[in-house]
Amino acid sequence: MQETGFSLHKRNTVEAAHHPSPFRPAKNLGFVNLINDIFYFYENKYEVHSKRAGSACFKRRPEQQHKLVQMNADALILAADSALRTLWAQPRASRATPRALEPAASLTAAEQREAAALMRVNHVGEVCAQALYTGQILASKNPELRAKLAEASREETDHLAWTLQRLKELDDRPSLLNPLWYAGAFAIGYAAGKLGGDRLSLGFVVETENQVEAHLNSHMQRLPAGDLASRAIVQQMKEDEMAHARMAEREGALPLPGVVKGMMSAAAKVMTTVAHRV
Numbered sequence: 001m002q003e004t005g006f007s008l009h010k011r012n013t014v015e016a017a018h019h020p021s022p023f024r025p026a027k028n029l030g031f032v033n034l035i036n037d038i039f040y041f042y043e044n045k046y047e048v049h050s051k052r053a054g055s056a057c058f059k060r061r062p063e064q065q066h067k068l069v070q071m072n073a074d075a076l077i078l079a080a081d082s083a084l085r086t087l088w089a090q091p092r093a094s095r096a097t098p099r100a101l102e103p104a105a106s107l108t109a110a111e112q113r114e115a116a117a118l119m120r121v122n123h124v125g126e127v128c129a130q131a132l133y134t135g136q137i138l139a140s141k142n143p144e145l146r147a148k149l150a151e152a153s154r155e156e157t158d159h160l161a162w163t164l165q166r167l168k169e170l171d172d173r174p175s176l177l178n179p180l181w182y183a184g185a186f187a188i189g190y191a192a193g194k195l196g197g198d199r200l201s202l203g204f205v206v207e208t209e210n211q212v213e214a215h216l217n218s219h220m221q222r223l224p225a226g227d228l229a230s231r232a233i234v235q236q237m238k239e240d241e242m243a244h245a246r247m248a249e250r251e252g253a254l255p256l257p258g259v260v261k262g263m264m265s266a267a268a269k270v271m272t273t274v275a276h277r278v
């Protein structure tokens, strides 16, 4: 107890002389002061000021540190809110679902299964996009960049809603492992922003969106020729992803090392292979 800083005076009060709180303890109210001090200590509002045998003095932390604690708490709440909305709420698109110009052809059972598996993979990609952007927004201290990332993230919400809607139309379900995909992508997005800074974080956006675009191109080859509804959605997503990559480049994205690109590609391969089935 002494080493961590909350050692108490023999009279069960902290040293009054260094106690600038409005709750300045009266020396003969030991128990009340003890409760007050524990309350404030656990709110992280005090730090050890000095120690003597049998007692320790505390002073309030600088206001800056209060704000940091507050920001971290806000960030955690925002992250939890984003995860809950992405994984369990019905996403709301801000744009209408892209529609094919021609009437849809009817699909065989096998074609419908394959189309659903591909749209499930795309839906997982959009779950990961929500997580990546949320992590990157929380990690950045630049308000203009945060606004740009949030704008891209809103378009990803459209993609999330469109792919989920199409999955339902194809009478299938999202990946059961979505919480796992979300957690992994959030950790990558947050770590890229925190450890590498904004420009490296933007480098992740460019590489991710380029890989997603290539992946969507391959889906245009693999989707059944008659599934015009899925094709219209994938086509619009592809255009949006390319615009996100160009935005990140304009904002000063750093090119990622080849080994990192390779690791991202390998992780995406695992995700798309598993999500095709589960």
Ligand SMILES: [Fe+2]
Residues within 6 Å of the ligand: 125, 126, 129, 155, 156, 159, 237, 241
């Ligand atoms: Fe997307």
Ligand SMILES: [Fe+2]
Residues within 6 Å of the ligand: 129, 152, 156, 209, 240, 241, 244
């Ligand atoms: Fe995107």
